[in-house]
Amino acid sequence: MSAPEDRPELGIAVVGHSFMGAVHSHAWRTVDHVGRPRFRTRRRVLAGRDAGRAAAAAAQFGWDEGVGDWRALLERDDVHVVDILTPGDSHAEIAIAALEAGKHVICEKPLAKTVEEAERMTAAAEAAAARGVRSMVAFNYRQVPAVGLARQLVAAGRLGTVRQVRAVYLQDWIVDEEFPLTWRLQADRAGAGSLGDIGSHIIDAAQFITGQRLVSVSGTTETFVKQRPLPAAEAGVGTGLSATASTEMGEVTVDDAAVFFGRGDGGALMTFEATRMALGRKNGMKIEVNGSAGSVAFDFESMNELWFYDGTVPAPENGFRRIFATEPEHPGVANWWPAGHGLGYDHPFVHELQEFLSAIADGRDPAPSFAEGLQVQRVLEAVQRSADNDSVRTPV
Amino acid sequence: MSAPEDRPELGIAVVGHSFMGAVHSHAWRTVDHVGRPRFRTRRRVLAGRDAGRAAAAAAQFGWDEGVGDWRALLERDDVHVVDILTPGDSHAEIAIAALEAGKHVICEKPLAKTVEEAERMTAAAEAAAARGVRSMVAFNYRQVPAVGLARQLVAAGRLGTVRQVRAVYLQDWIVDEEFPLTWRLQADRAGAGSLGDIGSHIIDAAQFITGQRLVSVSGTTETFVKQRPLPAAEAGVGTGLSATASTEMGEVTVDDAAVFFGRGDGGALMTFEATRMALGRKNGMKIEVNGSAGSVAFDFESMNELWFYDGTVPAPENGFRRIFATEPEHPGVANWWPAGHGLGYDHPFVHELQEFLSAIADGRDPAPSFAEGLQVQRVLEAVQRSADNDSVRTPV
């Protein structure tokens, strides 16, 4: 016996099939079964740059078919959503075309290579929204339950006035000077280095949690390893960040590390560091927020925990408390496992799709919108301008 | 374009649809897309005790259909695997019938309510194996990459002679005296209390990691809360351990906590504690192993970490090192995410299915076998006998 199904169905397409392709595909396979989204979804098509490899990836990741050109998606009536997972240099073109073709769009971060592109994307998103077509930029760390809880505590006034934020994103996957020059290390493909790739995450997280937007920044960047071997030709379906080196060398055109500080529009003093050279730190996205009444601290390497210091507790029995953010009341958790049975890297991507589908059903814009993605892009650009100008304070 | 598919397909059935139903369904939905198992799998049917609720659960969790009686599975040619997720009192009947019907069986732990049942199940499994029909008991914690790494380190001699093990499994979900008397608190349904439910996990983990089997034990059990409200009638599809109380009271017939120690056949001294009354500990399955040359420590609340002390490192620069068990070389990880992007509670269930499918393809018994489940059952029973006999040392 089968239960009747009367929810409308959305046909989904993804563009891209490496690391993010694997993660988003897992999320699309899962989202139907966690809670009850208001749409059923069907994984119609995976687009790549090569038809054969796209077909293999589609089979691997559970899509009906693979195609070698994302433009093919625009014509199809059975595709209602385009999920963009490509390097940053193609976001603007794909997203704008998809929105104009009436497809809802979810796009990986950072939104674009440049502020100018992000502005065009945002304009396209706003035009599309007027026609009921939705768009979202995929800052997945917002969807970590512990991060959502942090935002709730700030919003509820539990931290008082937010005065300080310190956020770092520490990775180490390019410490080895022989690690090859993949697209993430090429300015013309990725747009930016660690600043754009992972710095954008902590900018968004800091603004998301505190509700404050950065209004000025001072920063600097560094490329410790100036030359790297070019990568060997790509092959197969990869799910990670690893790569194989060839013997030819090329110039690294993005930063290895970026540091900056700035002020929020609510007066908070915020510090940031994004680096892929912090040996031993694998995915150390950490953020601490101090307010006049409380503090919170988060480290993605222990992603199910939020540390909360409630300043109203008497000093002799106060301390940071380790909230295991796996209770049903925590954002996104209710439809998963019992308390204490933690989530992993991929679960927040399901929450992201839940938000996306809910917003479509509600007829509202999902969060974060392209406009929010644009604002992050403006921060990135201001940091770069500051870095190019002796770190002088630069308005966003 | 679609890639050609020539792997044979197995039809899967699950029996049960509460907490374990949700988790196993997620794993079955996922296993096809993580690496390339040698079978494709199709989620044919979910069996419950009520046809309507089974149909709803099937729709929710992604099965083709739901049925109200597991016996219906035995006849079906399109079902090759039966995955048993029911309370312990029905494991023996279902598993033996399924094996006799030629279905491969994976059965939740603890294997059975009694040693006698487990012996019959093991006999059935061995008879079935002779016909190429496979069976496995689902000790999921073995499949946590950090736990698998611990076993690898012991097996490679990195710990030297294993001398001590301390294992605890700490939960707190029945601390509230008003928590109702669900099936897990009824001896005739669950077979045992915390000793069987979670004690079985740490017995298996200790033996798995060390390669030593317990040969004698001394223990005691305690029921701190002797009476609880009966549960309100069940409704809907739940994924957790929570429940609603009625106003009628009933007697708790299982233990709230069990503690015991014992000796391994390799001479190790091992201590165990299983409790659902450790307020603040949500799923604190922790194990530490000390050998003559090294130590490892694991805590499921930080499930992506294995702490390893390598005694060969000079003292002034030695210390427990926090291995983030998310490297591609770690057991089960290669097909997931990049290093540092941790897994959650559910991913090891995928690894479990990978082992199950590989063993079927290889024509070998998966691990852990019913025989291993039986041995754990014998330990549980020896602990209970010791507890009933002034904690005197009792052979397994």
Place this chain on the structure above:
Amino acid sequence: MSAPEDRPELGIAVVGHSFMGAVHSHAWRTVDHVGRPRFRTRRRVLAGRDAGRAAAAAAQFGWDEGVGDWRALLERDDVHVVDILTPGDSHAEIAIAALEAGKHVICEKPLAKTVEEAERMTAAAEAAAARGVRSMVAFNYRQVPAVGLARQLVAAGRLGTVRQVRAVYLQDWIVDEEFPLTWRLQADRAGAGSLGDIGSHIIDAAQFITGQRLVSVSGTTETFVKQRPLPAAEAGVGTGLSATASTEMGEVTVDDAAVFFGRGDGGALMTFEATRMALGRKNGMKIEVNGSAGSVAFDFESMNELWFYDGTVPAPENGFRRIFATEPEHPGVANWWPAGHGLGYDHPFVHELQEFLSAIADGRDPAPSFAEGLQVQRVLEAVQRSADNDSVRTPV
């Protein structure tokens, strides 16, 4: 200009000058200057077994003189306090003689080699108390601020009914099979092995924190390394546990590890493990207490922290909180440093002397008394009897 001093002075003598001699001497040098004890103290004399080495130790540790025989102290009018730091086999003789000579006595733990000795010491202490002469057994871990805070929380009802205790004391200094057979490994000198030496600490701590006394126990012990080299002749003034091996071998007559569980007189189920073979654990004295309303956890390797779970906090924002036990309100802290400026291993010894001096001034018995030391001795003996009798439950 000097401030006038009108507090009475006590002359102090210590017996013993190895590890505990160094620590107690530091505490005696310090106690006058932390807060304002009601007695001034003068470090009169250090007694050893060899006059020359005692004189060297006295000079090193800051005593007026050194003597080669503790009996010399009994006659001296300028000695009011005898602090006994010798191996356990001489505690009874020295303590009883000192008490009979009218000296206040503080004696290292465990109180004695046997229950019979401890009984005689307690009788002597009680007779002395009737004459205003005080005695104390030196369970220093009670004096750790975080441990004192744990007791306060239990006493204030913040944990509700205490249901479970798990206490371990993990060291690794004899893992190396070539570590020599020092007095601590000889039953006739030390009385007991890890059970007596460090097991006594966690028994006392568990009873101190919970206010419950153990009434029955089941245990076992193990000597993993049966033979060790005899130590080379002692030389110089040592402050630690290290030693040099000779080439001759001897039999180890104490346990390397002991594990046991038991019941408190308030119904708590308690587990214990004492071992010197937990490779990588240097001084891992850890205790966790779970009650119906809260839990606390402590680890001496992070001795300034108490972890407290207050069950009355709503679940979504609850978690173990790390109380940094360095606030002025915490037991013993007020006269030390500002919050966050942690204490070390030696500071609780100062607190111990503060309690000792306060009790003398108050005309009351200090805590813990010899009677408490005797009760711990009875627990140790019951564990040993249980271990000798197939771990059967044995009344204390």
Place this chain on the structure above:
Amino acid sequence: MSAPEDRPELGIAVVGHSFMGAVHSHAWRTVDHVGRPRFRTRRRVLAGRDAGRAAAAAAQFGWDEGVGDWRALLERDDVHVVDILTPGDSHAEIAIAALEAGKHVICEKPLAKTVEEAERMTAAAEAAAARGVRSMVAFNYRQVPAVGLARQLVAAGRLGTVRQVRAVYLQDWIVDEEFPLTWRLQADRAGAGSLGDIGSHIIDAAQFITGQRLVSVSGTTETFVKQRPLPAAEAGVGTGLSATASTEMGEVTVDDAAVFFGRGDGGALMTFEATRMALGRKNGMKIEVNGSAGSVAFDFESMNELWFYDGTVPAPENGFRRIFATEPEHPGVANWWPAGHGLGYDHPFVHELQEFLSAIADGRDPAPSFAEGLQVQRVLEAVQRSADNDSVRTPV
């Protein structure tokens, strides 16, 4: 019997008797008994601003006498060492006078209120050194064994090329807006706020560990609370940072928080934050150093631990290792307690005095010298200039 004593004796004087007076006095009382310094020391005189309070403090802290004017020390033949613990505005005057009077000087940090003062002090120190008179600035965190170990690992090449440093010093003792305007919050007394008080510590620690000196910085500062109650009149002998408020208000003239980044002369990118507003962080002096071959991390709230990531260990078994820096081989530890028996806030002050006394005996300058203190002062001043100039990169 007393051991003969033939070491020369130094007469010691301290100037100041609040928090640092308590800590240094404890260290001076202790240093004679930890190892065997080449000088005996006698605690001759404590100088304050009020003779009566100085006498009381002298009695409390164990000095022969107290005097109301530090100038009295200069004439005394029995004073060989002057230890300066006063607010920063008097360092220069006292230190220069003492050096000119032929006294060895140890001076609390930051060295002075201004670079100009620090330059005069350094000139005086260098002139004095030519006459065999020694001087030292008291950066106590250098003396933490874990910090010393970090430096050793860098110096031994275990981290390879140091590329990044992130250092924060987080306190929260002035979060409360009613906390009074003590001297540490007054620019004319303290010289600087958190930047000078605690920022100076992390600048020194970063340079000490890495061996690199900051050559340029960009920074900003913030005073979140602009007005505070004036303190009530001081009374008694205090050992901490606490204070009592009056009803009158005054303007806060120092920063509450300072953030900056900079470059080391070896190319490292370093970030710094000093704040007294990080609610819940009591004394969170944390530093992490990433090199091409390894990383270290330290947090003073767990001061006995150094976390070391050795990049040469194969990835699948690598991780940050928690070195418990209590082994006899660790800097400063050998004369304290056995491994695992941790030190506290005060012990490094003893190490500092050991270095000071050793240097006097050796006829060399102790480390850190006044010249090093001057260089830190120059960094502080460059940060302030950058902060006053839109955070523009400013050479040191």
